[in-house]
Ligand SMILES: Cc1cc2nc3c(=O)[nH]c(=O)nc-3n(C[C@H](O)[C@H](O)[C@H](O)COP(=O)(O)O)c2cc1C
């Protein structure tokens with residue numbers, strides 16, 4: 001039997017040689033060498049889209065920086081992960097996100113911002129949130145020219161159109177993870193996609209159909225991968241709104257989903273004896289972090305679930 | 315995949331338009347998906363917008379998830395997803411037109427037609443429900459007619475859609491065109507000094523006639539290439555030191571060799587005719603005036619790279635070029651110059667014309683592939699490069715129109731003859747798009763190394779009574795130079811040394827009356843509007859850059875206060891953006907700052 005033996009590739013990271021298997025990314029190489037690289041749009045269970053650019057590193061001989069999360073290691077590469085250029089770009093990425101998106105629920109973002117001394121307020125006070133439907137009605141290639149004294153943001157009202165999860169695109173950093181999870185990386189449902197262009201680009205169903213009216217099957221895999229809390233269990237959303245969300249009172253337990261024979265690992269987050277969030281470990285060999293509607297929402301929402309199910313006419 | 319498609323019904327007109335554009339469905343899923351943009355165009359030009367029913371009809375016909383089709387349709391400026399009047403004017407307010415009174419023109423159009431449909435103004439043409447308007451309008455980025463600024467494009471949807479683009483636009487002309495009375499077709503002004511190669515047939519041969527093309531030297535290059543074979547043709551192109559004219563100046567021979575070498579099949583040739591860089595119109599002049607030359611040179615590229623399929627991606631705002639190319643491809647096919655046995659020599663090659671739909675970013679080569687494939691026009695991360703992973707994931711040679719046409723002389727006369735003019739590092743001739751405050755704006759062919767001042771003189775010099783304030787060299791992604799730099803030789807090496815770029819050949823001359831701050835703000839707005847939105851440095855950075863310039867223009871802040879922010883933004887966009895759009899979005903602005911142009915109050 002022929003074995004697919006991968007060759008070793010040696011690169012230099014911050015002056016030290018690091019050997020990884022062919023096909024490994026610079027992020028893998030950094031990790032194996034103990035260099036902590038910030039990432040926001042990358043996830044181990046999704047195809048890299050390299051869109052946020054917070055992971056950029058300097059490659060000797062290259063005109064521009066390279067995204068560590070997706071750039072494959074090539075023999076002889078000389079990589080700098082903490083040069084002034086790298087630090088400045090990472091800082092700016094964090095500032096640009098912080099000035100336009102509500103990143104308050106991302107602890108990784110807070111850590112990185114501290115590390116790179118990001119000051120999003122440099123771009124000025126934020127503009128008031130858009131009314132519902134305004135961002136959705138933008139025409140590509142056109143925008144209303146303002147006087148520049150307020151920083152434009154993606155702030156807008158939360159979309160609540162079902163009992164299972166909400167979409168608070170005020171917190172959307174456009175990492176594409178939900179689209180990938182809904183598409184070929186997990187669910188193959190394609191209920192959501194990126195629409196619009198430029199700063200008006202956004203995650204959308206066709207013509208802003210509500211989720212129950214769209215192709216969505218409520219697997220919640222998009223919720224599972226969302227790094228900013230833009231997609232959130234409705235229970236969590238409601239608890240946060242009423243001020244009752246309290247992480248100190250919460251516990252997490254792993255269990256096996258009882259609904260079918262596949263045996264998906266479920267991580268149940270519980271507050272006051274109620275399940276407030278269901279996830280699956282992204283390194284689980286069974287689920288890869290992805291679940292179906294029963295595992296994701298079945299525990300808490302058996303009833304709502306049935307009603308939300310479009311076919312159901314009970 | 316089971317598609318769930320909403321039930322909105324398409325009208326008969328919409329169905330028949332889509333059916334005609336997607337006649338051949340007996341193809342694999344990828345090829346069917348690639349019919350998405352043509353189908354969207356069909357709806358737009360039949361009924362004037364992409365209705366829900368029409369969109370979902372396309373989805374069911376092509377097997378595309380509705381959310382994805384919506385994501386694609388909402389990417390393009392020429393497609394409307396809410397109902398819009400069938401007769402619609404796109405009035406250019408980009409830099410060349412701005413310096414020629416575009417703002418006044420827009421105000422006059424607004425007085426006659428009401429508020430613009432999109433952006434800029436809060437009001438909306440559709441807001442007056444019930445009163446279906448006969449015509450509407452919106453501002454537009456550069457329409458590639460800068461030599462006749464201010465320019466406009468008028469589209470009229472219907473069973474016989476009629477689009478026309480024209481320069482020297484006035485509100486009266488636009489109104490007449492909206493009523494179906496377009497101005498007479500005007501050919502571009504062209505001139506040259508030294509050998510006339512790229513422009514040899516412009517204004518000489520009839521662009522509608524294959525016979526006229528052949529009578530003026532057409533198809534002698536392909537004949538020679540067939541004698542030389544693929545290897546000999548590659549050698550000639552390599553020896554000529556030809557580099558790309560689309561902006562990146564990559565050696566064409568090396569690109570073609572890399573594609574020829576790849577084992578994966580099929581190979582593709584793509585002609586990049588998306589020309590949308592503000593200030594650029596040279597490709598339009600070639601496409602309109604010498605369409606057969608583009609076909610012949612693509613065929614040579616097919617021979618050299620082992621490709622049987624060519625795609626010609628034309629920007630959606632070039633109706634005259636579209637008509638002439640469609641005619642030329644048809645004639646070439648019927649005369650055996652395209653097809654299974656080109657020139658009777660057993661060569662197989664054919665060309666498919668694809669139209670963009672209003673997105674500058676689709677000129678970036680990998681965004682262009684995605685656009686053809688029916689995906690959003692988002693650039694891909696590189697590597698892998700197009701020579702290995704291009705259109706449909708196959709080895710692809712993508713070239714600018716001017717690059718391809720330059721190959722004709724190289725193959726026919728040899729590399730040595732080609733290098734008889736130009737400099738040793740930039741052999742041959744180059745097209746320049748000279749516009750702005752100039753006596754004879756137009757496309758000029760001069761040998762590389764010609765001094766900037768000599769080119770401006772050839773174009774009749776600055777408008778009498780005016781002084782040069784600054785010159786934008788290379789396009790919105792290029793840089794400003796001063797009147798003290800008129801001795802700059804126009805070659806790749808000399809401009810590089812001067813920290814400038816030839817870019818897409820733009821030479822846009824501003825006199826002392828041009829509002830430079832406002833022009834810089836317009837450049838910033840352009841990049842913001844045209845960013846695909848994929849990566850953070852560009853998606854948000856271009857917004858912050860425009861805000862910053864708006865503050866300065868409006869007197870709310872000063873350059874001194876803003877400079878550190880501007881520099882940080884520029885550095886991050888340049889270093890961390892995925893593609894050339896973000897990487898160059900601050901180049902022109904930073905060059906203007908370095909020259910002290912921002913301080914000037916005009
Ligand atoms: C934002 C952007 C827009 C571009 N637009 C065009 C264009 O309209 N036409 C073109 O030929 N090249 C354009 N390019 C360059 C192409 O990516 C590519 O380099 C070129 O088509 C290769 O052809 P060449 O080697 O013959 O120049 C653009 C690049 C970027 C980054």
Ligand code: SF4
Nearest residue numbers: 182216217219220222
């Ligand atoms: S819940 Fe599942 S099907 Fe619905 S949008 Fe999210 S990933 Fe797609």
Ligand code: SF4
Nearest residue numbers: 172173175176178226
């Ligand atoms: S909703 Fe969440 S997962 Fe989706 S793009 Fe926005 S931040 Fe990413």
Ligand code: SF4
Nearest residue numbers: 846848849852893896
């Ligand atoms: S640099 Fe701009 S245009 Fe290019 S990929 Fe990023 S967002 Fe898109």
Ligand code: FES
Nearest residue numbers: 050052053055069
């Ligand atoms: S983590 Fe690499 S680009 Fe986002």
Ligand code: FES
Nearest residue numbers: 406411456457460
């Ligand atoms: S046509 Fe208006 S700027 Fe080019």
